[in-house]
Amino acid sequence: MIEFSRMWAMPNKNTFNIKPIRAFLLPYVRNAVETCDPFCGDSTIGKYRNDIQKSGMDSLEWMKQFKDGSMDIVLFDAPYSPRQLKECYNSMGQSLHDTKSSVWKNWKMEIARLVRPGGYALSFGWSSGGMGKQLGFDIEKILLVPHGGNHHDTICVAEKKN
Numbered sequence: 001m002i003e004f005s006r007m008w009a010m011p012n013k014n015t016f017n018i019k020p021i022r023a024f025l026l027p028y029v030r031n032a033v034e035t036c037d038p039f040c041g042d043s044t045i046g047k048y049r050n051d052i053q054k055s056g057m058d059s060l061e062w063m064k065q066f067k068d069g070s071m072d073i074v075l076f077d078a079p080y081s082p083r084q085l086k087e088c089y090n091s092m093g094q095s096l097h098d099t100k101s102s103v104w105k106n107w108k109m110e111i112a113r114l115v116r117p118g119g120y121a122l123s124f125g126w127s128s129g130g131m132g133k134q135l136g137f138d139i140e141k142i143l144l145v146p147h148g149g150n151h152h153d154t155i156c157v158a159e160k161k162n
């Protein structure tokens, strides 16, 4: 059974400052010891954090320092589309990075490697795909956050690694 809910909130580029999204993820994080946020922006919720705009390091490389199954929780709040990713790199004056869909696939494979069995991946974006069954995850909870106007909903997915 997937627990499903929907709650309206104002949009905010700092995803984890959106009240229902914060309420969605905090119970998972509070019950965990090893938590990692490879796309943290300004958030300090994860214990281990990276953001390319702060460190200059792509999280695909950054995640390689952690052992297989070493995380209770990995937060996955990367840019939501190739266009957002391109805008991020352009704002840093770096236009040579890849923005193909394989970029998200590679990030997901690395996240799946880090989460221990029984741990969780918490994904945020415009799709409810999350990590997916092929990477060994089952969806436990979905929260839809509509923002009004022409904004896309933010879709939050909590998946447990089996």
Ligand SMILES: C[S@@+](CC[C@H](N)C(=O)[O-])C[C@H]1O[C@@H](n2cnc3c(N)ncnc32)[C@H](O)[C@@H]1O
Pocket: 013, 014, 015, 016, 017, 038, 039, 040, 041, 042, 043, 050, 051, 052, 053, 057, 058, 059, 060, 077, 078, 079, 080, 085, 088
């Ligand atoms: C949706 S925002 C994260 C917001 C954050 N969760 C919060 O609540 O403040 C996505 C972040 O991913 C970062 N980012 C984009 N490409 C990256 C990459 N290859 N490696 C690491 N961080 C990246 C961007 O700089 C941006 O801060």
